[in-house]
Amino acid sequence: MPTITVHRADLERLLDEPFEADRFEAQLALVKGELDDVDPETGEMRVELNDTNRPDLWCVEGITRQIGIHLQKKTSDYAFLQQPETPTREIKVDAGLAEVRPYIAACIARGVTVDDRLLTQLIQTQEKVCDVFGRKRKGVAIGIYSAEKLAFPLHYEAVSPGESQFVPLGLDEPLSLEQIVQVHPKGREYGPIVENHGRWPLLRDDAGVVLSFPPVINSSTVGEVQVGDKELFLEVTGTNLRQVVLAINLLATNMADWGATIEPVRVCFAEETEFGREVTTPRPLHRQVTVPLDDFNKALGEDTAVDDVVAALSAYGYQAEATSDGVVASVPSYRDDILHPVDVIEDYAISRGYDSFEAAMPSDFTVGSLDPLERLSDTVREQLAGMGFQEVLSNILVGREELTDLMELHGASLVSVSNVMTASYGVLRNAILPSLLRVERESANAGYPHPLFEVGEVAIPTADDPMGSETRMHLSAMMAHAEANFSEMAARLEMLCYYLGWEHQIEPTDHASYIPGRAARITIAGWEVGLIGEISPEVLENWGITVPCVALEINLSAIPE
Amino acid sequence: MTLSEDVDSLVESLHPLEVTVINQLSSQRETADTALLEGSDLDAARRDMACGWLTEKQVIECVRETVRSVVRLAETGESYALKGTPEARIVALLKRGDEVSLGELATTLELEQAEVGTAVGALRKSAVITTGSGGLLELVPGADLSAVEGVTGLIATVHEAGSIDQDDLTDDQQKLLSGLYRKRGKSKGVFRVDEHRSRSYQLTRLGDAVAGRVRDRVPTEEIGQLTPEMLADGSWKEKSFRRYNISLRPPRVGVGRKHPYRAYLDRVKAKMVAMGFSQMKSPLVQNEFWNNDALFMPQFHPARDIHDAYFVAEPRHSAPIPEPFYSNVAAAHADGGNTGSIGWNYNFREMQARRLVLRSQGTADSAHKLADGADVPGKYFSIARCFRYDQVDATHAPDFFQVEGIVLGDDINFRTLLGLLKMFAKELARATEVKFLPAYFPFTEPSVEMHVKHPTLGWMELGGAGLLRPEVTQPLGVDVPVIAWGLGLDRMAMVALGIHDIRDLFSSDLGMIRSMRIPQ
Structure with missing residues (x-):
């Protein structure tokens, strides 16, 4: 979720009244925001925005818009979002872009002189929208230019990577698109978005001056907004037309909030789109939702009055109208997050304030219970603790070596992670004993003896399981001290099985982790469930443990109820 | 409570170990803690425990404490004593005229790569060797080998003696030592320096009174541990129970319990x-x-x-x-x-x-x-x-x-x-x-x-x-x-x-x- 910096000066300029941090914080519930930090010296406030579907709120303009509407100081009524005007400027789109990045939307904002504050704001909004909403420019990328230098119509074209050249931002010499992707830092970062395609996007003006290579980098000639610019050209490219339009809508509303006049641009696509072949942007998204009053009542658990609903939705930026049995709510076109009537119901609740709802207890009676395996685990844990064992708790994600080489079990089959971050957390454990040996290795300074146990989950690769593995509940217990031996652990196993009513048997077996002749298979009610034995000196040496250890491990999931 | 009552209750609560220590001390002259071991069946741990209790009770006082640093060879040092230090071995190799590059050194001398790295670094820094043409290591003619030889000598001295007082080393040896020992850490050091503390004790005034009472005491048998036999034959009736010092904090013990989380x-x-x-x-x-x-x-x-x-x-x-x-x-x-x-x-x-x-x-x-x-x-x-x-x-x-x-x-x-x-x-x-x-x-x-x-x-x-x-x-x-x-x-x-x-x-x-x- 995005975190942005808001300047108190911007907040007050946009709301046209003094706004203390405390009052601001109280209003942040309206935008699902949290105030993380305030710097009283600079007036900078760090705000975390929790709604990942509301990119319009990831900037001071959007936050003040939502607050301002609620304070009845602002409206969501932007003429250019109501119905398309007739534009005088055009972008012509090449059919060859269909595969790589087919959509573009744009507008011109004039009448506001860019200053440092606005420039910082623009860059922050651009970054947040491209990174989070645009998924690191894959879905949506934004370019902003000084409009005065451009010769319209513009051309959004698919070109071959080796041909076209321009000077990218940050460099002094012209490079081909192919070279940019190889050598420019932004090229290396964002090049992969287009790399697999034969032809790449390029935006140029009618005089052939390159604006940018979307979504990678702007040109250094016209692609850099500067303090003092009075007329900006803003464009959004992407893979989904609705998202592209939403992004230009919210950029345009932001500029309008600073007092700019928005001049729309006509985009001429080579083929039909959901908004036609010629699309004027910004434009309305026409999202209208009908919500029966009964839906409000059921979801909120109280009887609402339609007038209250209409008033609260209007105070949240909707155009809402009462119908015979509910409301029709039109969503402002700088947001596109209303998927279902429940989204409108939440906005109503937020606009009214969560504090205005009286908490009530669910009246249905239910009987609580533990999972049977959990109950068994708890009983086993109580027994072991009663026998004097200290319970330990270990991570399940461990290093492969701990489960294999250190245990003298080379090449064991394990559930392993493909995107390993560090080798120490590369596989899910298939047994708990290694976790206990790790504790022993780290605890030579703790007073002896060390009777340890853990009950917990392990994962076993299982070809016929739908998920390819099975999660089991294991018990492992270990005694580490100078005279640890088989019979003392066998005695504890005997008592555990006796108390739990398990018919158990132990039969000699050979196992690489245990001393030959001092290891046994444990069967309970005829099911083979585990092992008991003295840990082999090789294994102890592998771990760097210098006291004898005797251990058992039992698969509790395999024990019949 | 009068002094006499104080002494009485103190005497009654004395642990046998404490009695052993008191009997060996005097208020007139100090006794070294090593001497306490000689005249009794005490071991060092029990002696320290008893002296600790008695000091707390102000029956005895520590009148002198000396700290001695004893130098021994660590595991690495022992191996150097037999095979020579990596530095000395590299110098010897080069003196012999063998042609060797940095990359081959570890294999040739059967050393760890890290050891070779450290040794070559040190030798280069002190201008004993340089890298010549073709990446071959060369001995600098007329280089000062005193440091390399000094370390070899020091290792030999300590190896022969088994352990040696740090104070007995020459200033030059002390300087060499400072870069080569570890106190307790895990890093590889050549020497180990252990601090040996020795204390001397003397009875206090109170201790003098306690000692007198202890010596005069009619030897009645005191019960330490009550046993099943005493309960069976009733012999406990003729005996008195030694008072424990129950205000002492017991040690922590490991118990069976669930993990707190x-x-x-x-x-x-x-x-x-x-x-x-x-x-x-x-x-x-x-x-x-x-x-x-x-x-x-x-x-x-x-x-x-x-x-x-x-x-x-x-x-x-x-x-x-x-x-x-x-x-x-x-x-x-x-x-x-x-x-x-x-x-x-x-x-x-x-x-x-x-x-x-x-x-x-x-x-x-x-x-x-x-x-x-x-x-x-x-x-x-x-x-x-x-x-x-x-x-x-x-x-x-x-x-x-x-x-x-x-x-x-x-x-x-x-x-x-x-x-x-x-x-x-x-x-x-x-x-x-x-x-x-x-x-x-x-x-x-x-x-x-x-x-x-x-x-x-x-x-x-x-x-x-x-x-x-x-x-x-x-x-x-x-x-x-x-x-x-x-x-x-x-x-x-x-x-x-x-x-x-x-x-x-x-x-x-x-x-x-x-x-x-x-x-x-």
Whole structure:
């Protein structure tokens, strides 16, 4: 979720009244925001925005818009979002872009002189929208230019990577698109978005001056907004037309909030789109939702009055109208997050304030219970603790070596992670004993003896399981001290099985982790469930443990109820 | 109490070890602690224990303490004594005229690469060797070999003597030593320097009186340990019991107990059951379908990125997802299906849904429960081990527990959601003041974040909750409202356990585990 910096000066300029941090914080519930930090010296406030579907709120303009509407100081009524005007400027789109990045939307904002504050704001909004909403420019990328230098119509074209050249931002010499992707830092970062395609996007003006290579980098000639610019050209490219339009809508509303006049641009696509072949942007998204009053009542658990609903939705930026049995709510076109009537119901609740709802207890009676395996685990844990064992708790994600080489079990089959971050957390454990040996290795300074146990989950690769593995509940217990031996652990196993009513048997077996002749298979009610034995000196040496250890491990999931 | 009564009660409570020590001391002259061992059957540990007790009781006092540093060879030093130091061996090799490059040195001399690196570095720095043409190492003509030889000499001296007082070394030797020893750490050192403390004791005035009484005392037999034999034959009746000094703090012992964090989670479990919740469980390995898709998280959601979850290497995909869940969920994502939603408007990909991941959120358990047929009314909880692709640090463990659940019923709505959360606040955080704030979760609407005023921690976020979206419930065949909730209990648990690093919840240090109190 995005975190942005808001300047108190911007907040007050946009709301046209003094706004203390405390009052601001109280209003942040309206935008699902949290105030993380305030710097009283600079007036900078760090705000975390929790709604990942509301990119319009990831900037001071959007936050003040939502607050301002609620304070009845602002409206969501932007003429250019109501119905398309007739534009005088055009972008012509090449059919060859269909595969790589087919959509573009744009507008011109004039009448506001860019200053440092606005420039910082623009860059922050651009970054947040491209990174989070645009998924690191894959879905949506934004370019902003000084409009005065451009010769319209513009051309959004698919070109071959080796041909076209321009000077990218940050460099002094012209490079081909192919070279940019190889050598420019932004090229290396964002090049992969287009790399697999034969032809790449390029935006140029009618005089052939390159604006940018979307979504990678702007040109250094016209692609850099500067303090003092009075007329900006803003464009959004992407893979989904609705998202592209939403992004230009919210950029345009932001500029309008600073007092700019928005001049729309006509985009001429080579083929039909959901908004036609010629699309004027910004434009309305026409999202209208009908919500029966009964839906409000059921979801909120109280009887609402339609007038209250209409008033609260209007105070949240909707155009809402009462119908015979509910409301029709039109969503402002700088947001596109209303998927279902429940989204409108939440906005109503937020606009009214969560504090205005009286908490009530669910009246249905239910009987609580533990999972049977959990109950068994708890009983086993109580027994072991009663026998004097200290319970330990270990991570399940461990290093492969701990489960294999250190245990003298080379090449064991394990559930392993493909995107390993560090080798120490590369596989899910298939047994708990290694976790206990790790504790022993780290605890030579703790007073002896060390009777340890853990009950917990392990994962076993299982070809016929739908998920390819099975999660089991294991018990492992270990005694580490100078005279640890088989019979003392066998005695504890005997008592555990006796108390739990398990018919158990132990039969000699050979196992690489245990001393030959001092290891046994444990069967309970005829099911083979585990092992008991003295840990082999090789294994102890592998771990760097210098006291004898005797251990058992039992698969509790395999024990019949 | 008079001095005489004081002395009486002191004498009565003396431990035999203390008597042994007193009998060997005088108030007129000091006695070295080594001397205490000679005239008795005491060992050093018992002597130190007895002297400690007596000093505390002001019966004896320490009148002199000397610290002696004794130099011995560490393991590395012992091996150098036999084979020579790496520096000396390199110099010897080059003196012989052998041609060798840095890369070959380790193999030629059968040394560790790191040892060679350190040795060559030191030799270069002191201008004993240089790298000549072709990367071959060369001895600098007329180089000062005193340091290399000095170390060899010092090792030989210590090796012969076994141990040597640091004070007996020459200034030059001391200087050489300072770079080559370790006190106790694990790093490889050539020498080991141990500090030997020796103390001399003398009786105090009080001690003098006590000693006199001890010597004059009519030797009656005192009982130390009461034995079954004494009880059987009644012989205890003729004897007196030595008084123990029961004000001494006993040592800590290891006992059998649950892990304190598990004990905390047990209490949470008990609370959940008491509030009418039943436990859910699901596997550690999930496919993305149950981990994300069923929860209406679009397949392009940032939290599903390769950088946020752990993906399973083999097999990569689960078996096909059972119907009707697959088709229902796919439709809800694509265009809303019949949920009344417009959906996320993209092409739902089956193979991504079947991609196997380590469970990244406990809500996966809830999705399974809804699909498997949850009771209506029903309340469920899970304490699920979850995995996130995060750099492990003080606030991120490789895996951790999430406490989550669902509540189904005809009377479930936003107000009962708030009521349930208030109950959690009271029962699990002992908080009566709560604040509800709007929140965002992909699978709930409306969504709430609950902040509570914890009695010791102040205002803190306790958890998030909401009513499951119809795009979640309907595809899974549930047609009543459902609350989904999740609680963040780790911070409270960590405060209760007195730890500041989440990794310590899963500590492998038995000393630390034994020291943690039971969380209240």
